[in-house]
Amino acid sequence: MTYKDLIKKFLNSETNDAETHEVNLFLQQPEAQAVFNEAWDEMEPEMKATAPTPDVESLLLRQWKKEIHKRIAAEDNSSIAKPRKPGYLRYAMAAAILLLLTLGGYGIFNTFYNGQNTEIAMTVANPTGKNMLIVLPDNSKVWLGPGSTLDHPKRFDDDTRELSLSGEAFFDVTKDPDKPFIIRTGDIYTKVLGTSFKIEAFEGGAPIVAVSTGKVRVAREHDGEMKELAILAPGEQVTWDPRQKKAVKTAVDKTEVLEWKDGKQVFNDLPLQDITKVLQRWYGMEITISDPGLRQMRLYTSLTNGMPIEDIMEVLAATGSFQYEIKGKTINIHKKI
Structure with a gap:
């Protein structure tokens, strides 16, 4: 040979x-x-x-x-x-x-050496499409969103259950007072004992933690020290603004947080360009908006992942009063002629 x-x-x-x-x-x-x-x-x-x-x-x-x-x-x-x-x-x-x-x-695509110890960790990726359900070693459940990756140990043998997320996911954590559940998203750490909540932390975006049930503690690591950002109860969320270096705590509909895992997403007063970013992750398509005014147009709508993209675009076009064209994997949005 x-x-x-x-x-x-x-x-x-x-x-x-x-x-x-x-x-x-x-x-x-x-x-x-x-x-x-x-x-x-x-x-x-x-x-x-x-x-x-x-x-x-x-x-x-x-x-x-x-x-x-x-x-x-x-x-x-x-x-x-x-x-x-x-x-x-x-x-x-x-x-x-x-x-x-x-x-x-799709799915688990790699095992890698963890420099912290000899434990084997799993990396799970969900590039596009619907939310992916992952059952962790402690029977906690994670609904991993499109465009997201999750790293978790093959076994939770240490005193904590630690994992890292890039993107967004909904967590339904099995209670274990002796082993806190910690999710790392960049320099933001979310710590729980047993609850359900959603995290959004895409690269370049503002990390958001929203709680459906239970309590969640959110902290940020800076210069080797942990600084608490918020303790969240059901119906609350915190957003870390990386530009202004501050945490903003607001109310959120806990039902909407819970329904996200089933693919339903509510857009409340969001710019069209932000909505299209979500659709690009869902469907793996490129969406362009030719008019700057349309990009910043704010919409109120509710969409479900899994609907045909044509149906979703019809809803958005009717809400925003614009036109669009679908060509293969590209969607062009423009003003009505």
Whole structure:
């Protein structure tokens, strides 16, 4: 078997331990790059045929890049072989990307080494579509929204039940007074004992925590210290404004918070451009608004994830008095002529 064939086998996760070791040794050699590139080019058409949308790919690649560095670092620390050359990282990243794309993006797509301890954690991704139900090791339930990822341990063996979220999700937490449930979203930490609540924390946006039942404590880590932002009761939410560096606590309809997990979302006085961002996550489509005035037009409406996009656009067009065109995976919104 040639090294090119062996590399293809390795990228398809079909090598045994001895073959994997042989690939790792070969990738340290100067001539490896040309062989690897040739194998990669021959496999690329198949990879592209199973690849998700660019938005999905971007979402998952960010997570993969973060975790592959951890895996390689862990492997290097435990290895007695000579240090790998910088080019090895490129090969490992390429292998990770190929595996990512062939998985299609849904469900659990990776296990990774956790630098905190030796516990194995699971990364779950829901790039587009409907909310995804996840049952955690303690039987807590998570409804993971489109465009979101969740990291959680395979087992909750420590004194706390810790996980991290990028995006939005609804949590129904099993009560366990001896093990607080903590969700990390960037530098915002949400701590509960047993309750139901929703978190929205997309990259670049303002994190929001809204409570349906029970009580929730929200804090922010800054300069190594935790600062409490709010203690929330049912029907309350807190929004962290990263620009003004302050937390804003407001009332929220707890029924709407609860119904979000079933795909129903109420938009109260929101700009059309913010509503279309949600629809893009739901349907994996690109939505453009040609007129600046339409982008800032504020609407009151209720939509359900799973409705045909044509029906949703009819509702929005009637509410906002605009026109639209659907062409493939693109929607163009413009003023009425």
